[in-house]
Amino acid sequence: MRVLIALFFLILAAPAWADTVWLDNGDRLSGEIILLDGGKLALKTKYAGQVLIDWKDIDTLSSDKPLLVRLSGFDNERSERLSAAGSGMVRVQGEREYTLPLAQIKRLVPPRPLLEDRLWEGNLDAKLDMKRNQNDVDEWKLKGNTRVEHGRWRHVLSGELERETKNDRKVEDNWELEYDLDRFFTEHWFWRVGVEQAEDEFETVDRQRIVGTGPGYRFWDDELGRFDLIGQFNRVRLESDVADLAFNTTSLELDYKRLLWGTRLEFYANAQLQIPHIEEIDYVLDSEFGLRYRLNQWARLSLLYELDQLRAPGQTVSDRHYLIGIGVGW
Structure with missing residues (x-):
């Protein structure tokens, strides 16, 4: 019982936001990535609502949720998660795993499945x-x-x-x-x-x-x-x-x-x-x-x-x- 209670409080204490953005000035922001488009990353935070971040000011980032990654043209590649890498880089984990420069990413959009509860x-x-x-x-x-x-x-x-x-x-x-x-x-x-x-x-x-x-x-x-x-x-x-x-x-x-x-x-x-x-x-x-x-x-x-x-x-x-x-x- 003590183990279950401890796990319960650990779950309550766990952060609700799984996405993290590191800026090139050393700051770090936590929240939920809404999308990247037009050179702006929309991040929903607990403390400031939705904020817009210039993509060129981001050093690296991480996300535990699936995202559609567009490099060029109209083709999207599904990423199961993104991991922080070196300066100006990010690691994409999906059907294949690789590291690429942030400058090559033109758009990030959470996929919307056909079957949704509501x-x-x-x-x-x-x-x-x-x-x-x-x-x-x-x-x-x-x-x-x-x-x-x-x-x-x-x-x-x-x-x-x-x-x-x-x-x-x-x-x-x-x-x-x-x-x-x-x-x-x-x-x-x-x-x-x-x-x-x-x-x-x-x-x-x-x-x-x-x-x-x-x-x-x-x-x-x-x-x-x-x-x-x-x-x-x-x-x-x-x-x-x-x-x-x-x-x-x-x-x-x-x-x-x-x-x-x-x-x-x-x-x-x-x-x-x-x-x-x-x-x-x-x-x-x-x-x-x-x-x-x-x-x-x-x-x-x-x-x-x-x-x-x-x-x-x-x-x-x-x-x-x-x-x-x-x-x-x-």
């Missing part, structure tokens, strides 16, 4: 615009998305809410909500089933419903970001006070996110191109491109550009928005 991430951005001149205009917009992955399943939920009043009279009131369910068959291929509904009080078409399904391909999904491409066959229904219209479409959708500047900056893009199977509409494009600057672990400053475009025979209608706001991420 992964939850998301963003919520808000924008408020208040004008006080000849007219009092109050406009606010709320956009959010979240993703939950468990095993071979992935749930994606996104939504948007917009309100605008002019001299205390409502002039804009719309919302939309979309839910997608993905089932992965391999590390890259998956099948998606999705539903979407949008309502607008002040447009001719006051309600839109879309149900679609089709294959998708995940090019990558790791600590640096993701890139998905999805093709779908959809059934669209438009409702208005004048008449209702239902038709089929074929769509291509992309979902892209990339962390830059040592995870401080995030670039993301979402776009969907729909080709209706009717003569009245050539195509419908719904796209957004944005940047998020991470103030800390949860707060974000966001800059967003939206482009919605409809092409019909003989005319093109475009709607553009530029949004600056603040949000949270997890």
